[in-house]
Amino acid sequence: MLKWDGHTHTQFCYHGSDAPLEQYIEQAIAQGFQRYSVTEHPPLPTGWVNDKRLFDELGMPEHELNDYMDYVLKLKKRYEGQIEITVGLELDYLHDNQEYTDKLVTAWGHVLEDVVYSVHFLPGEDGNYCIDFTADDFKSNLLRYYDSIDVLVDLYFDHVELAIEQAGRLPMRTRIGHINLIRKFQKHLPTFNEKQFQIRLEGLLPLLQKHGVGVDVNIAGFRVASCEQEYVPQWFIKRCIELDIPVVYGSDAHKPEQVGLYWDWFEQATSTS
Ligand SMILES: [Zn+2]
Numbered sequence: 001m002l003k004w005d006g007h008t009h010t011q012f013c014y015h016g017s018d019a020p021l022e023q024y025i026e027q028a029i030a031q032g033f034q035r036y037s038v039t040e041h042p043p044l045p046t047g048w049v050n051d052k053r054l055f056d057e058l059g060m061p062e063h064e065l066n067d068y069m070d071y072v073l074k075l076k077k078r079y080e081g082q083i084e085i086t087v088g089l090e091l092d093y094l095h096d097n098q099e100y101t102d103k104l105v106t107a108w109g110h111v112l113e114d115v116v117y118s119v120h121f122l123p124g125e126d127g128n129y130c131i132d133f134t135a136d137d138f139k140s141n142l143l144r145y146y147d148s149i150d151v152l153v154d155l156y157f158d159h160v161e162l163a164i165e166q167a168g169r170l171p172m173r174t175r176i177g178h179i180n181l182i183r184k185f186q187k188h189l190p191t192f193n194e195k196q197f198q199i200r201l202e203g204l205l206p207l208l209q210k211h212g213v214g215v216d217v218n219i220a221g222f223r224v225a226s227c228e229q230e231y232v233p234q235w236f237i238k239r240c241i242e243l244d245i246p247v248v249y250g251s252d253a254h255k256p257e258q259v260g261l262y263w264d265w266f267e268q269a270t271s272t273s
């Protein structure tokens with residue numbers, strides 16, 4: 001199996017570390033990674049979330065996207081022969097604003113090799129809210145509005161399904177990001193209905209197959225104290241492998257020291273024996 005980290009961030013992320021990408025890549029090389037996909041959060045449409053301070057942290061400003069691409073391309077060249085760096089983005093599924101993401105892809109599709117397509121937002125009473133910002137924000141702006149965790153989970157998976165369709169239209173390698181992100185604050189939320197998760201996850205399998213989209217086996221859930229669980233369950237990984245749906249490890253590193261975390265778990269989860 002190719003040792004590949006398919007989901008990582010850089011200093012162009014405003015809620016991560018300002019350590020330069022070189023430090024992440026050196027970590028990856030030291031751990032024997034052969035391919036390393038740089039998948040930064042892109043800019044978002046102005047006012048996508050109401051909270052201006054949060055908005056500024058979610059994605060880089062539009063004028064930096066060019067610098068980001070240049071920088072990753074430069075490092076791709078510099079590390080050639082040591083590790084394969086691939087140029088990517090973690091695109092957001094923007095409900096009702098698909099044109100924004102389409103424009104990014106039109107502008108950069110010729111450079112992009114890897115896209116992680118993620119659902120980070122759900123609509124609330126007066127705009128969009130992050131499902132992964134804080135437990136309190138989740139409770140007061142999403143849970144209170146929908147008044148039921150089951151309704152919220154269903155809506156989340158409806159959006160994941162739409163995201164898979166959107167990802168399937170893109171020409172480069174695509175993976176659906178951290179499919180169980182809605183569980184990030186699970187320890188602070190009403191109990192989830194496990195049967196519902198199983199049904200909704202199973203429902204994704206034929207869609208992933210049909211649209212040729214892979215799965216970001218994102219291990220960041222392990223590092224989050226309110227989650228302490230993988231975002232992609234092992235049974236789901238096994239089903240993907242049986243159905244030839246690509247499963248790619250994703251450290252979702254927002255700091256150099258997070259590169260490669262839980263690789264052993266991934267290796268074990270994907271071993272067919
Ligand atoms: Zn991030």
Ligand SMILES: [Zn+2]
Pocket residue numbers: 090118120177178
């Ligand atoms: Zn993400």
